[in-house]
Amino acid sequence: MCLAIPGKIVDLVPEQAHLCTVEVAGVRRRVDLGLLQEDIPVPGDWVLIHVGFAMTKISEQDALEQMHLLSMLGEAEQAMQEIRGYGLEDGGAGVS
Amino acid sequence: MRYVDEFRDPELITKAADEIHRLADTGRHYRIMEVCGGHTHAIYRFGLKDVLPSNIELIHGPGCPVCVLPMGRIDDGLAVAKNAEVIFAAFGDMMRVPGTHGSPFEHKARGTDVRIVYSPADALQIARKNPDKHVMFFAIGFETTAPSTALTLMRARSEGIRNFSVFCNHVTIVPAIRAILDSPDMRLDAFIGPGHVSTVIGCRPYEWIARNEGKPVVTSGFEPLDLLQSIVMLLRQLRAGEAKVENQYKRVVPWEGNRAALKAMAEVFQLRPYFEWRGLGFISQSALKIRDEYAGWDAEQRFPIPGTRVTDPKAAQCGEVLKGVLKPAQCKLFGNECTPEHPIGALMVSSEGSCAAYYNYEHRKAAAMVTSISSVA
Numbered sequence: 172m173c174l175a176i177p178g179k180i181v182d183l184v185p186e187q188a189h190l191c192t193v194e195v196a197g198v199r200r201r202v203d204l205g206l207l208q209e210d211i212p213v214p215g216d217w218v219l220i221h222v223g224f225a226m227t228k229i230s231e232q233d234a235l236e237q238m239h240l241l242s243m244l245g246e247a248e249q250a251m252q253e254i255r256g257y258g259l260e261d262g263g264a265g266v267s
Numbered sequence: 268m269r270y271v272d273e274f275r276d277p278e279l280i281t282k283a284a285d286e287i288h289r290l291a292d293t294g295r296h297y298r299i300m301e302v303c304g305g306h307t308h309a310i311y312r313f314g315l316k317d318v319l320p321s322n323i324e325l326i327h328g329p330g331c332p333v334c335v336l337p338m339g340r341i342d343d344g345l346a347v348a349k350n351a352e353v354i355f356a357a358f359g360d361m362m363r364v365p366g367t368h369g370s371p372f373e374h375k376a377r378g379t380d381v382r383i384v385y386s387p388a389d390a391l392q393i394a395r396k397n398p399d400k401h402v403m404f405f406a407i408g409f410e411t412t413a414p415s416t417a418l419t420l421m422r423a424r425s426e427g428i429r430n431f432s433v434f435c436n437h438v439t440i441v442p443a444i445r446a447i448l449d450s451p452d453m454r455l456d457a458f459i460g461p462g463h464v465s466t467v468i469g470c471r472p473y474e475w476i477a478r479n480e481g482k483p484v485v486t487s488g489f490e491p492l493d494l495l496q497s498i499v500m501l502l503r504q505l506r507a508g509e510a511k512v513e514n515q516y517k518r519v520v521p522w523e524g525n526r527a528a529l530k531a532m533a534e535v536f537q538l539r540p541y542f543e544w545r546g547l548g549f550i551s552q553s554a555l556k557i558r559d560e561y562a563g564w565d566a567e568q569r570f571p572i573p574g575t576r577v578t579d580p581k582a583a584q585c586g587e588v589l590k591g592v593l594k595p596a597q598c599k600l601f602g603n604e605c606t607p608e609h610p611i612g613a614l615m616v617s618s619e620g621s622c623a624a625y626y627n628y629e630h631r632k633a634a635a636m637v638t639s640i641s642s643v644a
Contacts, residue, residue, distance in 0.1 A: 174305075175463055175519075203388055205418040208527045219466075219519065222358070222408075223386025224415040227466050227525065233518050236275060240490055243270050244312055246618075252359075256385035258392070 175219040175226065176241070176250045177234035178202065180212050193220065195250075196238070200257040223257050269314045274490055283495035284318040290502035297323045299501060300591060301459040302444060304331035304619025305489060311628040313491045323498070326453075326591040329443050330461055331619040332407045333360050334589060334612075335544045336436055339577040341366040344405045344434050345374055347570045354380045354397065356390040357405040364613045367577055371405075387419040387433070394423075394431035401430045403566045406437055411463040413437040413555055414528035417535035420557070420564050434566035435557050438542065440464050441472050442553035446544075448480055452592045457501040459494065460486035462516055467532075469524025470512050477510040488516040535561055545579065545613070546586030585612035588621060595625040602630055 178193035184201065191212070193202045203224045204211060210228065212218055217234040218225040229237070241247045271280050291297065301307060307327045310316065316325060329335050345366055348355035355371065362372045362383060375381035380400075384390045390404035406416045416433060423431045440461055447453050460473055465486045473484045483504035487497035497515045504510060514520055535558060542554030557565035566572075579585050583605065584598040595601055595614070605611040607623055614620035 203386075203415070203418065205531070206414055206525060206528045221463065222412055222415050223388050224418065226411070226463070226528075227519055227521070229519060236490070239274075243273055244309060244489070249618075253385045256383070257389065259389070 174241075174246060174250055174253065175221050175237065176254060177229065177237040178218055178220050178225075178254070179231075179234070180214050180216045180218060182214060191225075193218065193225070195220075195254045198251065198254050200254055202257065220254075268318045268491060269312070271313075271491060274492065276492060280492050280495060283492060283499055286499050287318075287323070287495065287502060288320050290499065290506060291320045291323055292506070293320075293322065295322060297457070297502075297505070298326055298455050299323065299457045299459060299498065300326040300328045300447070300455050301487075301494075302328035302330045302440065303459075303461040303464065304334070304617065304621070305462060306330075306459055306487065306494065307621050308619055308624045309489045309491075309494060311624040313494075314628070315491060315494055318495070319498070326455065327588075327621040328447065328458075328591060329544070329547065329589045330409065330440060330464075331589075331614070331617050331621075332409055332412070332436075332438060333364055333617040334585070334614045334620045335438060335443070335546065336364075336407060336613065337543050337545045337577065338366055338579065339543075339575050340436055341371075342368070342575060342577060343572045344403070344566075345371065345379070346573050347403055347434065347566060348374065348379045348381065350401075350570070352399070352401050354382060354393060354400050354402045355405060356382045356384045356393060356402055358385065358407070359383045360617055361405060361407060363610065363616045365610060365616075387416045388422075391419050391423055391428065391431055394428055398430060401432065401569075403570075404431070404433045406433050406435050408437055409440050409461070409464045410437075410467045410528075410532070413536065414467060414525070414531045417531040420535045420561050421531065423564050424561060429563065432564050432566040432569045433557060435536070435555055437536070437555040438544070439538075439553055439555070440468075442550045443544065443547060444473075444476065446547045446550050446553075447590060448476070448482075450547075450590060452590065455482060456505060457483045458485075459497050459501070460484045460512070462487060462489055462520070465514075465516065465520045465524070467525050467528045470514050470520065470522050471524070473512045477512050481510045483510050484512045486512070486514050486516050486520055488519065534558075543576070546589035580611055583611045585614055588614055595622040596630065598622070602626065
């Protein structure tokens, strides 16, 4: 749960200013930008994500290292499960 | 140390380890607490204890929000879930945590509508899509997670979504540290400060630990180099007789914290006068409660809550392990009645629990060694 997942902002959502689309290892999901209102990221920026909310901006280098760290911690699978789970009811198909 | 070659700057890792050996005064026994469960996990995973001199002891702190929640609160949440129209939504971490009558997963198997969500926003989405049901989000976590719950409640209120509530078990890290420092069982020299909690609260909230208690604090990242560098920084302070807060995790943690996150928390939450923590007892002003303005979204206002206090099974020593008084393997149930496969307490369930971390990295290793020795004999 201390899981902080690095992702790249690929799109903002025009009708909903607090949402954006991030991409994490090829998976795209909506993430909430409400905690970065004072320094809103733009497409191309990298952020650390925690429970579906972007927590802070980070450099691309640090994002790559963070992904590497997650796999070294054995948490990469869990991180991808979390990312895939965003925006889906029941946390994703087949989760029980 | 495991995986050291897989990280950037492996030479710096070796340098840091050497520096630690150089700085550690052989005549002294250092007790350094890492507060955050994520750090505990990293320390075990990377085998960091193997590179430290024997006179540096790492003590595991209570920074595991699943672990510190007393069983009675899980029972309370599941009591609400018994209502046919309620959908109980929680993070995956919560699903296998034992309640008196089973874990959330076990309740699900018996017909309760229990769903995993990976974000409080998704719990709210379930509410939007199921207007004839009530979604209760069982919220846990320290200050890393509380702002996201806060924002979700703000969105629920502004959209007028009435079939949604939060059962709030958010706790705050500083009072737990204070309780540990006040405890007569504990003598600590320094702290490795939380990584991600600090992205929200910043570094200032730890200043009293340095100023009033005279203990150095270094907020740390999670890579082996981060943790070793943090220990170097702590040892330097201890050698110089200094006590201040330093930030090793500058690339992620801003000194002043995240203002938008702190604002959202202040808007939605207030501090409970006191809250019970497993192992630490009742701690004042240590947990968050939903403000009256959001009472309509507070599960404790919407539903009758039994409020039963449940003590842990007598033989389980979860509390002492949480406080750092006992190491996981010193608990009588460790590895026998209590394993990750059949946990007695939450410390064996959560990835941030010290028992699970110890079991998965050290215990299995030791058991494998015993097996290989006895097969040769």
